Amino acid sequence: MHLISPAFAQSLGGSSSLGSLAQFAPLVLIFGVFYFILIRPQQQKQKALKASLAAMKRGDRVVTSGGILGVVQKTREGSDEIEVEIAPNVRVTVLRSTISAIIKPVVANDAKATPQPPAKTG
Numbered sequence: 001m002h003l004i005s006p007a008f009a010q011s012l013g014g015s016s017s018l019g020s021l022a023q024f025a026p027l028v029l030i031f032g033v034f035y036f037i038l039i040r041p042q043q044q045k046q047k048a049l050k051a052s053l054a055a056m057k058r059g060d061r062v063v064t065s066g067g068i069l070g071v072v073q074k075t076r077e078g079s080d081e082i083e084v085e086i087a088p089n090v091r092v093t094v095l096r097s098t099i100s101a102i103i104k105p106v107v108a109n110d111a112k113a114t115p116q117p118p119a120k121t122g
Contacts, residue, residue: 052102056082061103064094069103 056062060072062084070084073091080096 053096053099056102062099063101063103065098065100
């Protein structure tokens with residue numbers, strides 16, 4: 001008793017390359033979606049953070065990866081160390097790579113003005 005007839009088995013052998021391509025197409029599509037939704041934006045965010053760390057200067061407000069807020073007091077050229085003031089007269093030296101964010105202050109003149117409601121007449 002044969003489960004698969006010889007004629008049916010021969011017909012499957014001819015289209016194996018097209019069948020394997022059709023099996024991998026969804027996997028390639030899923031990887032493409034993951035790349036554009038998850039991986040690429042994260043790479044761009046890391047690139048922007050790296051550029052802002054390189055441009056860091058005295059007076060910038062920073063957040064360390066440990067969650068400590070501070071103000072940059074001194075950057076050392078050619079060194080990865082930065083002196084940060086975390087409280088009045090309390091300065092610590094941190095590595096540039098441990099800075100997780102640079103907080104940009106919002107200047108009062110740069111803030112969006114809230115629209116005023118029209119004056120009632122009459």
